[in-house]
Amino acid sequence: MLEDRRLEVLRAIVEDFVLSNEPVGSKALAERHNLGVSPATVRNDMSALEEEGYITQPHTSAGRIPTDKGYRLFVDRLSGVKPLSRAERRAIQSFLEGAVDLDDVVNRSVRLLAQLTRQVAVVQYPTMSASSVRHIEVVLLSPRRLLMVIITDTGRVEQRIIESLAPVDEETVGELRATLNCALTGQRLADAPGTVAALPAQIRPELRPCVATMAGAVLETMVEPQEERIAMAGTANLTRATVDFADSLRLILEALEEQVVLMKLIGSARETGTVTVRIGRETDVDALRSTAVVATGYGRGPFALGGMGVVGPMRMDYPWTMAAVRAVAKYVGELLGAD
Amino acid sequence: MLEDRRLEVLRAIVEDFVLSNEPVGSKALAERHNLGVSPATVRNDMSALEEEGYITQPHTSAGRIPTDKGYRLFVDRLSGVKPLSRAERRAIQSFLEGAVDLDDVVNRSVRLLAQLTRQVAVVQYPTMSASSVRHIEVVLLSPRRLLMVIITDTGRVEQRIIESLAPVDEETVGELRATLNCALTGQRLADAPGTVAALPAQIRPELRPCVATMAGAVLETMVEPQEERIAMAGTANLTRATVDFADSLRLILEALEEQVVLMKLIGSARETGTVTVRIGRETDVDALRSTAVVATGYGRGPFALGGMGVVGPMRMDYPWTMAAVRAVAKYVGELLGAD
DNA sequence: GCTTGGCACTCGGCTGCTGCGAGTGCCAAG
DNA sequence: CTTGGCACTCGCAGCAGCCGAGTGCCAAGC
Numbered sequence: 052m053l054e055d056r057r058l059e060v061l062r063a064i065v066e067d068f069v070l071s072n073e074p075v076g077s078k079a080l081a082e083r084h085n086l087g088v089s090p091a092t093v094r095n096d097m098s099a100l101e102e103e104g105y106i107t108q109p110h111t112s113a114g115r116i117p118t119d120k121g122y123r124l125f126v127d128r129l130s131g132v133k134p135l136s137r138a139e140r141r142a143i144q145s146f147l148e149g150a151v152d153l154d155d156v157v158n159r160s161v162r163l164l165a166q167l168t169r170q171v172a173v174v175q176y177p178t179m180s181a182s183s184v185r186h187i188e189v190v191l192l193s194p195r196r197l198l199m200v201i202i203t204d205t206g207r208v209e210q211r212i213i214e215s216l217a218p219v220d221e222e223t224v225g226e227l228r229a230t231l232n233c234a235l236t237g238q239r240l241a242d243a244p245g246t247v248a249a250l251p252a253q254i255r256p257e258l259r260p261c262v263a264t265m266a267g268a269v270l271e272t273m274v275e276p277q278e279e280r281i282a283m284a285g286t287a288n289l290t291r292a293t294v295d296f297a298d299s300l301r302l303i304l305e306a307l308e309e310q311v312v313l314m315k316l317i318g319s320a321r322e323t324g325t326v327t328v329r330i331g332r333e334t335d336v337d338a339l340r341s342t343a344v345v346a347t348g349y350g351r352g353p354f355a356l357g358g359m360g361v362v363g364p365m366r367m368d369y370p371w372t373m374a375a376v377r378a379v380a381k382y383v384g385e386l387l388g389a390d
Numbered sequence: 391m392l393e394d395r396r397l398e399v400l401r402a403i404v405e406d407f408v409l410s411n412e413p414v415g416s417k418a419l420a421e422r423h424n425l426g427v428s429p430a431t432v433r434n435d436m437s438a439l440e441e442e443g444y445i446t447q448p449h450t451s452a453g454r455i456p457t458d459k460g461y462r463l464f465v466d467r468l469s470g471v472k473p474l475s476r477a478e479r480r481a482i483q484s485f486l487e488g489a490v491d492l493d494d495v496v497n498r499s500v501r502l503l504a505q506l507t508r509q510v511a512v513v514q515y516p517t518m519s520a521s522s523v524r525h526i527e528v529v530l531l532s533p534r535r536l537l538m539v540i541i542t543d544t545g546r547v548e549q550r551i552i553e554s555l556a557p558v559d560e561e562t563v564g565e566l567r568a569t570l571n572c573a574l575t576g577q578r579l580a581d582a583p584g585t586v587a588a589l590p591a592q593i594r595p596e597l598r599p600c601v602a603t604m605a606g607a608v609l610e611t612m613v614e615p616q617e618e619r620i621a622m623a624g625t626a627n628l629t630r631a632t633v634d635f636a637d638s639l640r641l642i643l644e645a646l647e648e649q650v651v652l653m654k655l656i657g658s659a660r661e662t663g664t665v666t667v668r669i670g671r672e673t674d675v676d677a678l679r680s681t682a683v684v685a686t687g688y689g690r691g692p693f694a695l696g697g698m699g700v701v702g703p704m705r706m707d708y709p710w711t712m713a714a715v716r717a718v719a720k721y722v723g724e725l726l727g728a729d
Numbered sequence: 730g731c732t733t734g735g736c737a738c739t740c741g742g743c744t745g746c747t748g749c750g751a752g753t754g755c756c757a758a759g
Numbered sequence: 760c761t762t763g764g765c766a767c768t769c770g771c772a773g774c775a776g777c778c779g780a781g782t783g784c785c786a787a788g789c
Contacts, residue, residue, distance in 0.1 A: 076752050091762055094753070112752050112768045152549065154619075186529045190541065200539060200547065202529060208539065208549050210491065280493075286625055287643035304626035415781050430733050433782070451739045451781050 059086065060096045061105055062129045065117050069366050074114030119331035119365070122343070126328050126369050133370040135378050143167075147382050153177070157282050160359065160383050165285025167375045170363035171307065173346075175317050176280045177203075177356035177387060184235045189228045194218035197227075199265060215261045223258065230254055231265070281313055288363070302338035307362065312336055321348030321358035326373045326380075331365055341365060345372050349380035349387075356387055398425065399435045400444055401468040404456050408705050413453030458670035458704070461682070465667050465708050472709040474717050482506075486721050492516070496621050499698065499722050504624025506714045509702035510646065512685075514656050515619040516542075516695035516726060523574045528567045533557035536566075538604060554600045562597065569593055570604070620652055627702070641677035646701065651675055660687030660697035665712045665719075670704055680704060684711050688719035688726075695726055 063084040067075040077090040077097060086093065097115055100106045105121035108114065117125065135143075146163055150156040157174050164172035188200040197213040219227075230253060234246055247266045251259045286307065289300060306312050316334060320327045326347040332340050339362070346360025359380055361372060402423040406414040416429040416436060425432065436454055439445045444460035447453065456464065474482075485502050489495040496513050503511035527539040536552040558566075569592060573585055586605045590598045625646070628639060645651050655673060659666045665686040671679050678701070685699025698719055700711060 074752090078752075089762055090752095091764095092760085095761085098754080108753085110768095110770070113770075114752065152551070186537075188527045188529065188539065190525045190527065198525070198541060200527065200541075202537065202539075202549075208547055210541075210547050212491070284647060287640050287647060290640040290643065301626050301629040304629065308623060308626065413781090417781075428733055429781095430735095431731085434732085437783080447782085449739095449741070452741075453781070 056086070056088070057096045057100060058124075058129060059084075060093060061100055061117070061121060062125060064097075064100075064106060064115055065121065065125045065129070068116055069368055072366060074109055074116050076114035079114075117365075119333070122330045122365055122369075123333075126330070130370045132326075132377065133374045135374050139167075140378060143378055143382055147379075147386055150386070153387075156383065156386060158284075160379060161282040161284040164359065164361060164376065164379050165288065167379070168361045168363070168372050169285070169288050169291065170361040170367065170372065171283065171285045171288055172359070172361050173307075173313055173317050174282050174359040174383075175314070175321070175357035176282070177350065178279055184238050187228070187231045187235060189224050189231065191219065191221060191224050194220075197224070197261075197265075213261075213265055215264065217257070217261065219258075219261065226254075227258070227262065227265070230262070279310075279314060279318075281310060281317070283307065283313070285361075299338065299341055303342060303362075306336055306338035316344050316362070317346050317358035317360050319358075320346035320360060321355040324348065324355070326377050328369065328373065343367055343369075345369070345376050347376055347380045349384040356384070359383070395425070395427070396435045396439060397463075397468060398423075399432060400439055400456070400460060401464060403436075403439075403445060403454055404460065404464045404468070407455055408707055411705060413448055413455050415453035418453075456704075458672070461669045461704055461708075462672075465669070469709045471665075471716070472713045474713050478506075479717060482717055482721055486718075486725055489725070492726075495722065495725060497623075499718060500621040500623040503698065503700060503714065503718050504627065506718070507700045507702070507711050508624070508627050508630065509700040509706065509711065510622065510624045510627055511698070511700050512646075512652055512656050513621045513698040513722075514653070514660070514696035515621070516689065517618055523577050526567070526570045526574060528563050528570065530558065530560060530563050533559075536563070536600075536604075552600075552604055554603065556596070556600065558597075558600065565593075566597070566601065566604070569601070618649075618653060618657075620649060620656070622646065622652070624700075638677065638680055642681060642701075645675055645677035655683050655701070656685050656697035656699050658697075659685035659699060660694040663687065663694070665716050667708065667712065682706055682708075684708070684715050686715055686719045688723040695723070698722070 060080065063080050063086070064075050067080065067083065077093040080086070081088065081090045081093050097106065100121075101108070101115065104118060105124060106115040107118050109116060143163060147156065147159055150159050153176075157176055161172045161174040164174070184201060184203060186202045188202070190198040190200070195215050195218055197215060197219065199211045199213055201209045201211075203209075230250070234250055234253070238246060250266050251262045254262050286304065289303060316329070316336070316339075326345060329344040329346075331343065334340070334342065334344055341364065342362055343365045344360055344362050345367075346358055348355030348358050350356030360376055363372070399419065402419055402425070403414050406419065406422065416432040419425070420427065420429045420432050436445065439460075440447070440454065443457060444463060445454040446457050448455060482502060486495065486498055489498050492515075496515055500511045500513040503513070523540060523542060525541045527541070529537040529539070534554050534557055536554060536558070538550045538552055540548045540550075542548075569589070573589055573592070577585060589605050590601045593601050625643065628642060655668070655675070655678075665684060668683040668685075670682065673679070673681065673683055680703065681701055682704045683699055683701050684706075685697055687694030687697050689695030699715055702711070
């Protein structure tokens with residue numbers, strides 16, 4: 052009962068602060084959220100909440116603002132996920148439906164997400180290891196150079212130039228193409244290593260070094276999660292949360308240009324199957340200690356194709372943001388799954 | 391003579407202001423650049439320069455700062471291009487040499503440029519219409535869906551899904567592949583429209599609708615300059631030129647996320663064959679009226695593959711920036727040309 | 730006729746002061 | 760446990776005053 056009201060007070064503080072960006076005081080709180088108690092009572096509760104580390108005051112005799120811990124509690128226990136309106140869902144769908152290819156899907160998604168949430172949006176391109184091979188193409192560029200193109204069922208195209216030790220002719224290329232496709236088409240890339248390792252043995256001896264090289268390249272292309280691409284949009288939104296950001300803005304932008312950092316933030320959310328929130332220091336990135344990351348995976352069930360999410364100030368409308376991220380992820384997943 | 395000294399004064403003002411970011415006064419000017427005249431004389435010159443619109447004072451009784459027009463004169467007549475040191479050239483080269491594919495080249499270039507100039511860097515992906523077809527691949531996805539992959543000699547890979555009205559089999563695909571390659575390999579994409587138009591006539595009648603669709607797709611893919619991709623890096627550098635930017639930062643970031651705007655800025659420079667500078671309102675983008683754009687084309691001579699450049703505050707070290715842009719463009723051009 | 734030193738004037742920015750008000754903590758009474 | 764009262768804190772806005780960099784103008788000098 053008492054405990055309940057305290058949580059209610061915390062929720063009220065978070066909600067008011069998100070709205071106004073100003074420390075919220077006991078009086079305003081008691082008035083605006085009909086809590087049925089006096090400001091003095093609220094003050095007692097606030098005192099307790101501060102004691103426990105959920106809120107803090109920026110300076111003596113100012114209102115309170117939530118701490119990382121406070122936001123965390125809010126997200127975990129106090130907020131549902133605002134469902135999007137039917138019109139919003141339709142808007143998302145129709146905006147994404149116009150996409151003509153993979154690049155377009157990703158670009159549209161990231162822009163949509165940025166616009167919707169008014170935050171910085173990040174979308175990871177579908178990862179190969181979660182998709183399967185649809186076709187492998189081998190093209191002769193010159194007698195000693197081959198271009199290998201791997202096409203996946205998500206429409207992603209990965210290319211690689213292979214230098215061959217021995218010169219090869221068109222006929223041999225056909226042979227290689229047939230062998231590779233026969234062995235790999237339909238394979239999940241994640242399962243491929245074994246199959247790939249067995250490849251050289253299946254082919255006539257003089258081609259083995261060449262196939263070995265290609266096998267290596269296939270593996271490298273697939274396993275290498277380093278080179279995964281991401282799209283970002285809405286960095287302009289960072290300036291919205293102006294004041295307290297001002298100094299750190301530069302650091303945040305720098306961190307966001309580090310692919311590695313982003314991949315860790317977004318990538319770690321993709322397997323969970325639900326929207327995850329990292330608040331402040333939970334991001335494990337020092338420059339982002341005043342921000343929060345809301346991310347999720349997209350794509351069919353356990354085999355997430357990639358991750359997407361937004362980065363914004365800790366002071367953000369979590370229920371709405373989580374709903375938006377979830378909705379966009381759902382539609383993108385459907386779009387790519389059906390493709 | 392008199393005219394000469396005035397220009398010297400303008401140059402000194404630009405150089406000092408770029409360095410200090412503070413309005414520069416007559417006294418400091420006379421001291422720091424041994425002009426051989428007294429502050430009073432400098433004041434007279436400054437007065438004249440202001441009359442002519444090359445400099446202005448932010449408020450009465452402050453020093454002068456250059457106007458758009460002043461920077462323009464400086465760039466046109468007063469500044470050479472600082473040559474890069476040998477070490478710098480080597481650094482550029484070795485950084486770019488490590489690139490493994492086209493994506494990597496572009497990404498490295500844009501990062502390099504951003505780091506070098508400490509500005510926002512933009513690199514346009516090589517445009518197809520300036521390159522030639524190396525190979526066209528056709529893959530059967532399902533009886534009515536074909537994937538066409540166009541590979542250019544710059545290593546760019548463009549993909550397109552074709553819906554066929556009539557079902558096609560593997561054999562037909564082979565035929566299509568042969569026909570397309572025979573007609574188009576080695577063609578400059580810019581020259582292709584005619585060849586493409588003639589294609590349907592060369593093939594047996596029942597395939598004509600299909601080929602027509604593909605021909606349309608080829609043209610669309612090539613001619614469409616809309617979808618050209620660009621890479622950007624170093625947005626964090628915008629915060630460096632803090633104060634006067636503060637309010638407009640948001641607008642600038644927003645403008646830079648508009649592909650169309652960027653393409654116009656960078657693209658227009660690619661054909662000139664030299665480094666071009668757009669200062670302030672010359673950019674024709676309102677949000678960028680307090681910035682300058684230094685851009686150039688890269689790639690062999692008249693057939694520029696694409697454009698690259700940087701966006702920064704008007705108050706920028708033009709000689710150095712121009713040198714850096716030129717150098718990076720040169721190396722990238724060589725790298726892609728030799729590929 | 731250009732250059733120069735002198736001089737009065739302007740004005741933005743810094744410093745220090747004051748008053749206001751929002752918000753707190755504590756306490757004693759209900 | 761809740762509530763009203765009360766003294767206290769402290770950030771902030773507003774104002775005055777000073778300082779100094781920088782200017783424009785003018786009369787004397789080369």
